[in-house]
Amino acid sequence: MDRSFSTKLSLCMLFFSSYPLLAKTPQPPALVLASDYQQGLDLQDYWVCEKYDGVRAYWDGKQLFSRAGHVINLPSALSEQLPEVAVDGELWLGRGQFSDLVSLIKQQDVNLNKWQQVQFVVFDLPNYPGPYQQRYRHLQTLSSASEFMRVPVYRAYPGRPKLEQQLAKISAEGGEGLMLRDPKSMYLPTRSNALIKYKSYQDAEAKVIAYSDGKGKYRGMLGALVVQDQQGRQFKIGSGLSDQLRADPPPIGSLVEYRYNGLTEHGKPRFARFVRVHQTL
Structure with a gap:
């Protein structure tokens, strides 16, 4: 068998064998x-x-x-x-x-x-x-x-x-x-x-990039999440975290949802407080 034909046939079979996997890639619906x-x-x-x-x-x-x-x-x-x-x-x-x-x-x-x-x-x-x-x-x-x-x-x-x-x-x-x-x-x-x-507040999502150590009663636990939002702003979220989350915080790189009330004079979310780990559905 011609080697070039054999190579093309193998590539073709590889493509079609992987097609079902490609077809299953989620396609987000276009929504308002x-x-x-x-x-x-x-x-x-x-x-x-x-x-x-x-x-x-x-x-x-x-x-x-x-x-x-x-x-x-x-x-x-x-x-x-x-x-x-x-x-x-x-x-x-x-x-x-x-x-x-x-x-x-x-x-x-x-x-x-x-x-x-x-x-x-x-x-x-x-x-x-x-x-x-x-x-x-x-x-x-x-x-x-x-x-x-x-x-x-x-x-x-x-x-x-x-x-x-x-x-x-x-x-x-x-x-x-x-x-x-x-x-x-x-x-x-x-x-x-x-x-x-x-709403009485704004909400948004940010990526966890680091942890801040706890102090006082939270010594040895998480004090705050260091996050970065889609605008590249970095800030801490300490409010709203349960003791369970402070002991077992969301992984670095995960998305979290938070609420805030406007922006500070430096352009960062005011009174940022944790709501939940973002659920990708």
């Missing part, structure tokens, strides 16, 4: 992303609802995917309640139950009993034409026959003072904050003011 509220933005025409602390999920009409493009296995009794069209939403277990929800999803356990309390909060139809107010009405129709699906309840923008009262009430009850939606916006898979997060 929310922006943080900016002072002075006119909110007069926006709709307001609670911000759900769940896991973003995209139903393509046949399968459910995470924001990162991983398949989320559902009990058949739940997937059968979903429509044959693409739906953008969030799996939600309840206020303060994010970690339990992530654990359930990672188990890939389709035991219906374990999923009984999970709801699919659906808030958009990526492929449906028209402004959001039309897409929302169609969502209400689609979800009316499903116990698994629910749509958020919106209210008209009540004015800044009442919006602050509403935010304080939701926060006191353990909620994440509020979401503001432009009812005239089209579904554009990018970050814009069509969807706005309105």
Whole structure:
């Protein structure tokens, strides 16, 4: 056999033998992303609802995917309640139950009993034409026959003072904050003011690059995480760490989520506090 032909044949076989692996590489769905509220933005025409602390999920009409493009296995009794069209939403277990929800999803356990309390909060139809107010009405129709699906309840923008009262009430009850939606916006898979997060704090992610030793009662344990954010800023996060995390901190290189209240005069997050290790789903 011709050596060059043999080499080409071997390369071809190698390519096709690895093709299934390449095909399984997760492809993140193109989703609308929310922006943080900016002072002075006119909110007069926006709709307001609670911000759900769940896991973003995209139903393509046949399968459910995470924001990162991983398949989320559902009990058949739940997937059968979903429509044959693409739906953008969030799996939600309840206020303060994010970690339990992530654990359930990672188990890939389709035991219906374990999923009984999970709801699919659906808030958009990526492929449906028209402004959001039309897409929302169609969502209400689609979800009316499903116990698994629910749509958020919106209210008209009540004015800044009442919006602050509403935010304080939701926060006191353990909620994440509020979401503001432009009812005239089209579904554009990018970050814009069509969807706005309105919270009493900002949140972000940063990579753990080092540890700071603890002092006093934390001597011999972790004092703070030294992190670097996407802008290259380095700072410490010591607040919000449990004793368990101080004894067994997140690995160097891992991503953590944190909350903060604006920036200092040096441009670093003010009052940065640890929330959780970032879950890649």
